[in-house]
Amino acid sequence: MTMYEELTVPVPGGELAxxxxxxTVPDAPVVVAVHGITANALAWGAAARLLAGRVDLYAPDLRGRAASRTVGGPYGLARHADDIALLVEELGLGPVRLAGHSMGAWVAALTAVRHPSAVARLLLVDGAVSFPLPPGIGADDALAAVLGPALARLSMTFADRDAYRDFWRKHPAMAEWxxxxxxxxxxxxxGEEPELRSSCVREAIRVDGGQVLLDxxxxGAVRQLPCPxxxxxxERGLMDEPQGLYDEQRLAAADLPIPTEAVPGTNHYTIIATQTLADRLLT
Structure with a gap:
């Protein structure tokens, strides 16, 4: 693990971790990185290692998750975007290179639209491009189908920390441990053994997930970006299935105003642990 320090930033409702x-080099660019819907700031741990001190990297636990779980609602993607802008302002970082993965990509795009002075450029990672739900499919059902065990674990308890490790090791999209x-x-x-549980606040996940699908x-944020x-x-999905969230045909039909690139050999989770991503954060 690359060493890091823990900070807090005041936001409405509490302190954001x-x-x-x-x-470790002079004049390094500043990067703020935003995690996915049931993730936490250490989702960016591999990226930090690959960047090897060549950027000044900040990653929050979004409200309702991990060390920010006590920061209450209202939740929602716009609230997260405003929290990111407050982070940039409070720490005197801006304008920054902003990266977002999965739900964090929608948050990053919204941050740039709502707070253009905070963001110099954006890297969106397997997210931020929305498609209509199929007829008759509600947001809750769609979210459960897409997230699978990552969502199911929120209602589970675990006897000890090894049990949680075993749960994640069985996830089909996880790479080598x-x-x-x-x-x-x-x-x-x-929590405490034998009833450990996920830190994610269910209401935060419900509200945020519904907005990813329907807001x-x-x-519209990805079509209104004020910065590069x-x-x-x-290439592959959240369960490592051959069909990912996106493919060339779907993205071509979306007619996006920004360039897109597939990262070969990756699924929705492993893409943020690649040299390709690290290289993009440096350029």
């Missing part, structure tokens, strides 16, 4: 991997993956999953746990402001941006997308 932020991890900081300091740069690493210290970074271990730290990321362990950061999610709260017009979030869906690009989208990296994974």
């Amino acid at each position: 932020v991890l900081h991997w300091p740069a 690493t210290d970074e993956l271990d730290a990321y999953t362990q950061r999610d746990l709260v 017009a402001e979030a869906a 941006a690009e989208l990296l997308w994974a």
Whole structure:
């Protein structure tokens, strides 16, 4: 694990937890990285290692998750975007290179639209591009179908920390188990044995997930960006299935105003642990 420090930033409702991997070179760019819907800041641990101190990297636990779980509602993607802008302002970072993965990509795009002075450029990672739900499919059913065990675990308890490790090791999209993956999953746990549970606040996940699927402001943000941006997308899906969230045909039909690029050999989770992503954050 690359060493980091833990900070807090005041936001409406409490203190947002932020991890900081300091740069080790002069004049390094500042990157703020936003995690996915049931994730936490240590989702960016592998990226921090690959960046090797060449950027000043900040990653928050979004409200309702991990060390920010006590920061209450209202939730929603616009609230997260405003929290990111407050982080940039409070820490005197802006304008920053802003990256977002999965739901974090919608949050990053909204941050740029709502707070253009905070963002110099955007890297959207397997997210931010919305498509209509099939007829007759509600947001709750769609979210459960897409997220699978990542969502199901929110109603589960675990006897000990090894039980939680075993749960994640069985996830079909997880790569070779690493210290970074271990730290990321362990950061999610709260409570006491034998009833450990995920830190994610269910209401936060419900509200945020519904907006990823249905919110017009979030869906439109990628078409209103005030700064340079690009989208990296994974070839495979959240369960490592051959069909990912995006493919060349779907993205071509979307007629996006930003460049897009597939990252070969990745799924929705492994894409943020690639050299391709690290290289994009440096350019």
